[in-house]
Amino acid sequence: MATDDLPETVRASKAPAIARAAAVLRLLGKRGTAMGVQAIARELDMVPSTCLYVLRALVIEELVAFDPDTKRYALDAGVLTLARHWLRRDKFHDLAQPVLDRLSGEYGLTTLAVKLMGLGHIIVVAMSQSSQSFQLSTQVGSRFPALVSATGRCIAAFGNYSDAELRPRFDVLRWDEPPSWEEWRRQVDQAREEGIAIDAGHYIAGVTVAAAPVWTKSARPSHALVAIGIGSALRGEALPRLKHALRDSARSLSDQLSG
Amino acid sequence: MATDDLPETVRASKAPAIARAAAVLRLLGKRGTAMGVQAIARELDMVPSTCLYVLRALVIEELVAFDPDTKRYALDAGVLTLARHWLRRDKFHDLAQPVLDRLSGEYGLTTLAVKLMGLGHIIVVAMSQSSQSFQLSTQVGSRFPALVSATGRCIAAFGNYSDAELRPRFDVLRWDEPPSWEEWRRQVDQAREEGIAIDAGHYIAGVTVAAAPVWTKSARPSHALVAIGIGSALRGEALPRLKHALRDSARSLSDQLSG
DNA sequence: GAGAGTCATTCAATATATTGAATATTGTTC
DNA sequence: GAACAATATTCAATATATTGAATGACTCTC
Numbered sequence: 267m268a269t270d271d272l273p274e275t276v277r278a279s280k281a282p283a284i285a286r287a288a289a290v291l292r293l294l295g296k297r298g299t300a301m302g303v304q305a306i307a308r309e310l311d312m313v314p315s316t317c318l319y320v321l322r323a324l325v326i327e328e329l330v331a332f333d334p335d336t337k338r339y340a341l342d343a344g345v346l347t348l349a350r351h352w353l354r355r356d357k358f359h360d361l362a363q364p365v366l367d368r369l370s371g372e373y374g375l376t377t378l379a380v381k382l383m384g385l386g387h388i389i390v391v392a393m394s395q396s397s398q399s400f401q402l403s404t405q406v407g408s409r410f411p412a413l414v415s416a417t418g419r420c421i422a423a424f425g426n427y428s429d430a431e432l433r434p435r436f437d438v439l440r441w442d443e444p445p446s447w448e449e450w451r452r453q454v455d456q457a458r459e460e461g462i463a464i465d466a467g468h469y470i471a472g473v474t475v476a477a478a479p480v481w482t483k484s485a486r487p488s489h490a491l492v493a494i495g496i497g498s499a500l501r502g503e504a505l506p507r508l509k510h511a512l513r514d515s516a517r518s519l520s521d522q523l524s525g
Numbered sequence: 526m527a528t529d530d531l532p533e534t535v536r537a538s539k540a541p542a543i544a545r546a547a548a549v550l551r552l553l554g555k556r557g558t559a560m561g562v563q564a565i566a567r568e569l570d571m572v573p574s575t576c577l578y579v580l581r582a583l584v585i586e587e588l589v590a591f592d593p594d595t596k597r598y599a600l601d602a603g604v605l606t607l608a609r610h611w612l613r614r615d616k617f618h619d620l621a622q623p624v625l626d627r628l629s630g631e632y633g634l635t636t637l638a639v640k641l642m643g644l645g646h647i648i649v650v651a652m653s654q655s656s657q658s659f660q661l662s663t664q665v666g667s668r669f670p671a672l673v674s675a676t677g678r679c680i681a682a683f684g685n686y687s688d689a690e691l692r693p694r695f696d697v698l699r700w701d702e703p704p705s706w707e708e709w710r711r712q713v714d715q716a717r718e719e720g721i722a723i724d725a726g727h728y729i730a731g732v733t734v735a736a737a738p739v740w741t742k743s744a745r746p747s748h749a750l751v752a753i754g755i756g757s758a759l760r761g762e763a764l765p766r767l768k769h770a771l772r773d774s775a776r777s778l779s780d781q782l783s784g
Numbered sequence: 785g786a787g788a789g790t791c792a793t794t795c796a797a798t799a800t801a802t803t804g805a806a807t808a809t810t811g812t813t814c
Numbered sequence: 815g816a817a818c819a820a821t822a823t824t825c826a827a828t829a830t831a832t833t834g835a836a837t838g839a840c841t842c843t844c
Contacts, residue, residue: 287542287546302821304822314823315824335742346648352605355558355599
């Protein structure tokens with residue numbers, strides 16, 4: 267989920283405490299600073315006493331740290347352990363990392379491997395940056411809206427979504443230089459033909475982004491490889507070569523993951 | 526917690542669903558492989574239907590991924606996002622990283638920053654390895670028993686725990702070359718005098734580990750800096766110098782964190 | 785290709801987590 | 815330093831999550 271205000275999420279579920287707990291964790295993550303029971307409860311529309319019990323349970327599980335002096339709650343290191351476990355067994359992460367390193371080194375840019383989480387958002391699961399490229403800094407675990415930038419065109423091109431599903435999501439995106447809906451649709455079509463999507467300075471001015479889909483077995487792509495280059499780095503000859511390399515790498519990964 | 530079989534954890538709490546959810550997450554993390562409802566329920570002594578509802582809630586929160594084909598559940602990338610948030614605002618992590626990098630480079634060894642979670646265990650929150658050192662590989666998020674190795678002596682020396690608390694924990698530790706209780710107590714005393722703890726090949730044969738405590742404000746140290754060197758790298762002159770450097774760095778971090 | 789065994793899933797009854805008002809505690813203002 | 819305001823926390827009543835038996839779906843065996 268992403269709503270963070272937990273209206274139907276809680277009501278529908280048979281385990282609402284879990285939805286509340288997750289919302290608390292996300293809130294504490296977003297804020298960063300430690301928060302009191304009341305503040306958390308207000309933010310999430312929870313009853314303070316309920317919030318307290320949720321927090322206590324999370325403290326026991328070491329997902330939340332409690333400072334007895336200030337009576338404030340913050341994320342605890344337990345979340346790190348979970349993340350490490352995830353990274354250890356994710357096949358895609360393992361296979362993608364060396365590919366990213368090679369691409370980064372060869373073309374002198376930043377590369378990402380992302381997991382596509384439907385139409386909601388994507389999550390960066392691996393990253394590699396060339397020593398020469400400026401830190402177009404993104405971290406593993408970062409989330410971005412699904413339809414933005416090159417990855418967004420990739421999802422739209424290969425996800426078989428209807429315009430009715432895409433349009434409302436598209437309309438709320440934030441770009442440096444927003445494309446019109448028609449323009450974007452054309453670029454999506456082109457991405458479908460070429461097997462790779464390009465964002466030429468729309469998402470971030472002066473930055474070119476390329477994204478190639480990776481399939482595991484389902485009808486829709488589950489992941490994508492992304493390359494990010496400062497505009498000048500991908501002028502002329504370089505971009506076509508990169509497109510080939512990225513597309514081939516993505517295909518190769520798809521094969522390995524399906525087999 | 527850590528028991529993972531959730532006996533009193535669930536019963537005592539006012540939000541048992543959260544304890545169950547955490548246990549499920551840890552189990553899925555430990556196993557790595559995707560699991561079915563029944564298998565998870567059996568492992569954790571849960572009713573299958575309850576387990577199903579817990580899993581569904583976790584899937585909605587994107588902490589668990591569900592494969593509709595195989596009907597198996599596994600950790601999802603959402604845990605990454607939480608971890609990233611934790612790393613972003615943890616003051617200790619931010620301050621410790623450059624210190625670790627400097628120490629690693631200067632002495633050609635692997636350094637860690639760990640968070641001390643009471644007498645149960647410690648969690649690695651930052652790491653730096655010198656290019657020349659062999660990968661004494663440990664990852665951010667790794668957990669170790671609290672009392673083992675140099676960190677263990679550090680905790681025992683500065684934590685003000687009674688022998689009655691320490692002994693049972695000590696007796697179940699696994700070492701390459703286990704020290705006797707008396708021997709260990711002497712080493713703990715020495716650590717208290719010197720302000721830094723050493724494990725000379727006990728935990729892992731041929732590997733010397735040093736750990737210096739970091740205080741934030743409470744009576745007990747909250748973190749520690751750790752240096753790990755292949756035996757020969759810390760013979761003779763090198764070890765005393767490293768001890769000084771590590772202790773000074775830990776002191777300096779303590780000051781910065783308290784201020 | 786039928787049958788047994790396992791698995792995921794549903795459903796109504798009950799044990800229980802959630803609620804909000806009341807109390808205790810903390811921090812703040814004059 | 816006292817009184818206030820805001821917060822954390824407790825507690826019993828109720829709305830509800832948990833339970834386990836029953837159903838449906840699946841896979842493996844002969």
